[in-house]
Amino acid sequence: MKSFGKMLGTLYKRYGENPGNMLVHTGVLGWVLSSLAQVGAVVFNDKISTAQKTFLVPQEIADAAVNILSFYVITSSIKRLASKLVSTGKLSTTSIREFLKKEGVTSKNRNNIDCIGNIKFNIEKLDNFPKIKDEYLSFKNGIDVTASTLGSIISCNLITPVARNQYAAVKQKQAMAKMNKAEENRVIYPKGITMAQYQNNSAMHYSGNLKI
Amino acid sequence: MSGINFPIMNNIFGRYVRKNISRIEQGILNIIPDTTYKSEKAVKFIGSIGKNISSAEQRLILGASALMSQPFIDAHNKRVDEDTRKVSVAKTISKIIVGTTTGFLIRKGCIKAIKECSKLPAPGVKKCRTIFAPEIDEFKLNENSDDYKQYQNTFGTIAALVVMMFTNFLIDAPLTKYFTNLLMDKSKNKENNKSTVSGGAK
Numbered sequence: 001m002k003s004f005g006k007m008l009g010t011l012y013k014r015y016g017e018n019p020g021n022m023l024v025h026t027g028v029l030g031w032v033l034s035s036l037a038q039v040g041a042v043v044f045n046d047k048i049s050t051a052q053k054t055f056l057v058p059q060e061i062a063d064a065a066v067n068i069l070s071f072y073v074i075t076s077s078i079k080r081l082a083s084k085l086v087s088t089g090k091l092s093t094t095s096i097r098e099f100l101k102k103e104g105v106t107s108k109n110r111n112n113i114d115c116i117g118n119i120k121f122n123i124e125k126l127d128n129f130p131k132i133k134d135e136y137l138s139f140k141n142g143i144d145v146t147a148s149t150l151g152s153i154i155s156c157n158l159i160t161p162v163a164r165n166q167y168a169a170v171k172q173k174q175a176m177a178k179m180n181k182a183e184e185n186r187v188i189y190p191k192g193i194t195m196a197q198y199q200n201n202s203a204m205h206y207s208g209n210l211k212i
Numbered sequence: 213m214s215g216i217n218f219p220i221m222n223n224i225f226g227r228y229v230r231k232n233i234s235r236i237e238q239g240i241l242n243i244i245p246d247t248t249y250k251s252e253k254a255v256k257f258i259g260s261i262g263k264n265i266s267s268a269e270q271r272l273i274l275g276a277s278a279l280m281s282q283p284f285i286d287a288h289n290k291r292v293d294e295d296t297r298k299v300s301v302a303k304t305i306s307k308i309i310v311g312t313t314t315g316f317l318i319r320k321g322c323i324k325a326i327k328e329c330s331k332l333p334a335p336g337v338k339k340c341r342t343i344f345a346p347e348i349d350e351f352k353l354n355e356n357s358d359d360y361k362q363y364q365n366t367f368g369t370i371a372a373l374v375v376m377m378f379t380n381f382l383i384d385a386p387l388t389k390y391f392t393n394l395l396m397d398k399s400k401n402k403e404n405n406k407s408t409v410s411g412g413a414k
Contacts (some may be wrong), residue, residue: 005347008367029373030271034311037380041389042303047396052299055292059300081387084237090246093255097248107246116246119238138358139255141262149270157278161285165300 031071031156035064054175059168066163067156074159075151082147086140087123089116093139096123099132263358268319275312282308298399306391310384318375323368330364331355378412379405 042048042056085091089100089107100116102107103126107116114121123129123136249255265273286300330344331337332355344367346353353360 005345006365008344008346009348023345030315030376031373031378033373033380034307034315034384037385038307038388039253040302040381041385041392045392047393048299049295052296053225055296056300056303081237081240084241085244088241089242090244091249093249117240119234126296138259139249140360142260142364144260145262145265146258149265149273152270152274153277156274157281158285161282161304165289166291168284169289172292172296191405 007167031067032064035060035067038063050179051172051176054179055168055172058171059164062164062167063160066160066167068157070159070163071152073153075148078143078151078154079148080146082143083140084119086136086143088118088121089123091143093135095135096139099128240314264363266319266323266365267372268316268323271312271315271319275308275315278308278312299396302395302399303392305386306388306395307384310387310391314379314383314387315376318379319369319372322372322375323365326365326368326371329365 030084039057039060042053042060043183048056082091089096089105092100100123105114105121105126106117129136220345282304283301286304287298288299289297292300326344329341330346331341332353333339333342335375346363
C-alpha cells in the first residue's frame, strides 16, 4: 500500500504542476483505443459494402496513426513553444514583468542569458522565483492548456482528416484494383488446363486416372 | 522532440540536432514580439483555463470543433466515389457525437470519483476516502492547492482511460454503427423522395 502511495506521489510531481503534458499523453492513448473500436464497428457492419469498407478501415487505422504523429509533432511543438514564451518572459503579466524588472532582467541585451526572450533563460531558475511562483504557475498552466487544446484542434481536426482520407483513398484504389483483377481472371480464364499442360500430360504414360 | 531521451541523442549527432532545434526555437522567439497582459480580467481568465479545463472539458471542445470540420472535409473528398463519401460522412458524424458524449461523461465521472477518494488523511475523514491520496516526503500536501487539483484530474483521466478500454468496444462501437446506419437510411430515404418527386414531375 505504501508503494502505491509513492507511485501516486510520482504522478503528483510529474503532472501536478504541468497539466498540459497530461492532456497530450492521455489524448494519444484515448484516440488509439477509439480507432481500434471503430475499425471493429466498420468491419462488422453489414450495411456497409466491401468496396466502402476498403476505404473506411484504412481511414480508421490512418486516423490513429496520423493522430499520434501529428499530436507529437504539432501539438507538442505548439505546447513547448507556448511554455518557452512564458518561461523566457516573452509572454507575461504586469506583475511578472515588474518582478523581472526588479531582478534586473530586461529584453535589451540579447546576448546575455538573463535576458527576456533568450531560449536559455528560465524565470523558474531565478533565486527569488518563489515570490512570484503562484501567479506565474497559474498563468503558465492557462497558456499551456490553451496551447495544447489549440494544437489538438489543428492536428486532430484539420490535418488528420485530410491526411487519413488521402491515405485511405490510395488504399481503396489498390484494394479495388486487386479485387477487379481477381474477378477478371475468374471470368476470362476459366479453370482448366493449358495446351502446354495437355501436351505434357499426353506425353506421359498416365495422366491421372485417365489413360491418354 | 528534444525532450525525447534516445541514446543516439547523447552523441555528436544528438548534440548537433539539439543545438539546431534550440536555434530554430530561438529564431521563432525572436520573431514573436514581447507581450504583457495588462488587463486583470484577461490574466484571471487565462488562470481559470488552467484550473478548470480538465481532459473532460478538452474532449468536449475537441468534439465540438471536430463536428464543425471533419464531416466537411469528408464530404469534399473528391478522391472517392459519392457513395463512399456519404458513408464516410455518416460514420464521422456518428463517431464524433458518440465518442464525445461517452468520452466527456466517463472522464467527468472518473475525475469526480477520484476527487471523492483522494482526500488527505485527517481526523474525521474515512480511510476509504483517502485511498488515492499520494505520499510525498519532501513537502506537505495541500488539498486546496492547484497542484493537488491537477493531480486529481490526472488520476481521474487515467482511470477514465482504463474504463474506456472497455466502453470503446461495448458502447462506442455499437452506438456508432447504429447511428451510421440511421444516417445512411435517412440519406437514402431523402434521395428516394427526391427521385420520386422528379419522376412525378417528368
